[in-house]
Amino acid sequence: MEQGGKTVLGLAARDASGVLSPFTFSRRVQRDDDVTIKVLFCGLCHTDLHVIKNEWGNAMYPVVPGHEVVGVVTDVGRGVTKFKAGDTVGVGYFVDACGACGSCRAGHENYCPELVLASNGVDRDGAATRGGFSDAVVVSQDFVVRVPDGLPPDATAPLLCAGVTVYSSMVQFALNEPGKRLGVVGLGGLGHLAVKFGKAFGLTVTVISSSPGKREEALGRLGADAFLVSQDAAQMKAAAGTLDGIIDTVSAGHPIVPLLALLKPMGQMVVVGAPSTPLELPAYAIITGGRRVAGNGVGSIADCQKMLDFAGEHGITADVEVVGMDYVNTAIERLERNDVRYRFVVDVAGSKL
Numbered sequence: 001m002e003q004g005g006k007t008v009l010g011l012a013a014r015d016a017s018g019v020l021s022p023f024t025f026s027r028r029v030q031r032d033d034d035v036t037i038k039v040l041f042c043g044l045c046h047t048d049l050h051v052i053k054n055e056w057g058n059a060m061y062p063v064v065p066g067h068e069v070v071g072v073v074t075d076v077g078r079g080v081t082k083f084k085a086g087d088t089v090g091v092g093y094f095v096d097a098c099g100a101c102g103s104c105r106a107g108h109e110n111y112c113p114e115l116v117l118a119s120n121g122v123d124r125d126g127a128a129t130r131g132g133f134s135d136a137v138v139v140s141q142d143f144v145v146r147v148p149d150g151l152p153p154d155a156t157a158p159l160l161c162a163g164v165t166v167y168s169s170m171v172q173f174a175l176n177e178p179g180k181r182l183g184v185v186g187l188g189g190l191g192h193l194a195v196k197f198g199k200a201f202g203l204t205v206t207v208i209s210s211s212p213g214k215r216e217e218a219l220g221r222l223g224a225d226a227f228l229v230s231q232d233a234a235q236m237k238a239a240a241g242t243l244d245g246i247i248d249t250v251s252a253g254h255p256i257v258p259l260l261a262l263l264k265p266m267g268q269m270v271v272v273g274a275p276s277t278p279l280e281l282p283a284y285a286i287i288t289g290g291r292r293v294a295g296n297g298v299g300s301i302a303d304c305q306k307m308l309d310f311a312g313e314h315g316i317t318a319d320v321e322v323v324g325m326d327y328v329n330t331a332i333e334r335l336e337r338n339d340v341r342y343r344f345v346v347d348v349a350g351s352k353l
Ligand SMILES: [Zn+2]
Pocket: 045, 046, 047, 048, 067, 093, 161, 162
């Protein structure tokens, strides 16, 4: 659907093969409250993989993925007050919401039933939204966040989805209080950021992984306080009942009962990974000790801005491998094998298509 605005070049998947190829399309005409952003860098998230391969059955091809954008404002609508040309800004997983529902009014617009996703969503005018693997995006100022000075734009891009997802999990469930003990399950794009934010909040952080080989990485480079191999029954038993909270980032099917046993009474598990198989949750595992299980979906725009400001103060960025647009299909294959530490970021502005 042509929208008559700025013409941009991006990468799109045309079918369930998920292979990306160059695609020219029009952005919407800049509205009064819109910000036009030249994309500098865009992270590659697991969700992009699910969507471009139509694993969730909702792909509206051609699909331009990308919802971890850092860019520079090039133009603003007449009604824009929050940003001006030259500002370094970010755009995350969603780009609009109704503004009137209970969730929106409560500042949890990430749970708005009319949420407009940045990529493969349906915009207010009915057009499919197209994401950050493109020259420019046009977004309402209310869904744009400011990137603090001093944060490098490439390693900041993954904070716009992965970062706010783990930050919001801690803040919304009071797991950010200094001295609390947090478990982080899985050491990938989300998990490595959960360790960094947890340490910056003053938490004692335990990484729980199925791979004994990640021990050095977790304790050494990322600064976690403890490491548990989830298959080691003796280690898991020794740590039973010690954690205030757990953030489970694993996106492959896995048993959660052994993880719940790590929680103190009334401890909180927050699920942010999305396995395609159902979680197995016998009632006794939560009745005993009054343990709690909740989900968390990214985070609000306010949380996203607070997260970026906090990251700026504490120097938190993602560990990234920066690649060109011509490498994206290879990056997708490698991400499927979890062969990246810990996030691919595409140098959109610095690449030729
Ligand atoms: Zn994402």
